[in-house]
Amino acid sequence: MPTRAEKLRRANRAMRREVQAFNVRVDAEVREQLTNLDGGVSCTKGCAGCCRQLTVTTSAEAQNIVESYPNLVRQHLPAFEAQDKALEAIAAAQGLPPELTNETRTALSNEWWLQGHSCAFLANGLCTIYAQRPIACRTYFVRSDPALCHDPEVGRAVDVVQPRALLTGFAHLLQVGARHGDASVAALPTAILHAWKRH
Numbered sequence: 001m002p003t004r005a006e007k008l009r010r011a012n013r014a015m016r017r018e019v020q021a022f023n024v025r026v027d028a029e030v031r032e033q034l035t036n037l038d039g040g041v042s043c044t045k046g047c048a049g050c051c052r053q054l055t056v057t058t059s060a061e062a063q064n065i066v067e068s069y070p071n072l073v074r075q076h077l078p079a080f081e082a083q084d085k086a087l088e089a090i091a092a093a094q095g096l097p098p099e100l101t102n103e104t105r106t107a108l109s110n111e112w113w114l115q116g117h118s119c120a121f122l123a124n125g126l127c128t129i130y131a132q133r134p135i136a137c138r139t140y141f142v143r144s145d146p147a148l149c150h151d152p153e154v155g156r157a158v159d160v161v162q163p164r165a166l167l168t169g170f171a172h173l174l175q176v177g178a179r180h181g182d183a184s185v186a187a188l189p190t191a192i193l194h195a196w197k198r199h
């Protein structure tokens with residue numbers, strides 16, 4: 001009879017396999033859609049303006065990241081804890097519940113960006129978990145001036161390309177999580193800390 005810990009490990013491994021297979025499909029769909037896009041996008045390697053915005057992810061994706069990069073996640077745990085507390089403080093200052101919901105998301109995201117946070121996985125302008133970055137990152141592209149993604153004083157990107165994959169991807173990833181006992185959506189730092197506890 002497998003122990004509870006062994007069952008969790010198996011569920012996490014299965015979740016990882018499913019998310020990674022899904023990421024391959026998403027990338028293929030995004031490639032096809034961007035190839036057929038008039039005028040292309042202005043995103044370039046090393047730009048990373050979007051990595052300074054609040055990233056939202058599903059529990060299944062966070063588990064995949066933790067299982068795929070355990071040493072990197074361990075190394076950044078203090079940063080994720082600090083960012084999780086910063087989010088709580090932003091919510092408290094605005095009288096909002098700390099959970100990320102459709103109602104709280106815009107207010108939390110705006111203040112997060114204005115405070116100048118950046119993703120703990122970003123190093124020297126590059127994503128250190130690029131192959132397994134969340135769907136919110138792998139489907140975010142803009143056609144507007146990259147400066148709009150970088151500088152809160154200038155404003156947010158105005159011409160965001162939203163690949164079809166994003167529209168159905170969150171629902172699919174929540175189903176993956178549900179099959180393995182953990183289906184939720186949270187800000188990336190919160191989701192990573194949650195997944196680390198299951199690891």
Ligand code: SF4
Pocket residue numbers: 050051052055119120121122123126127128129130133134137
């Ligand atoms: S996971 Fe990677 S791509 Fe996504 S915000 Fe973080 S550094 Fe950027």
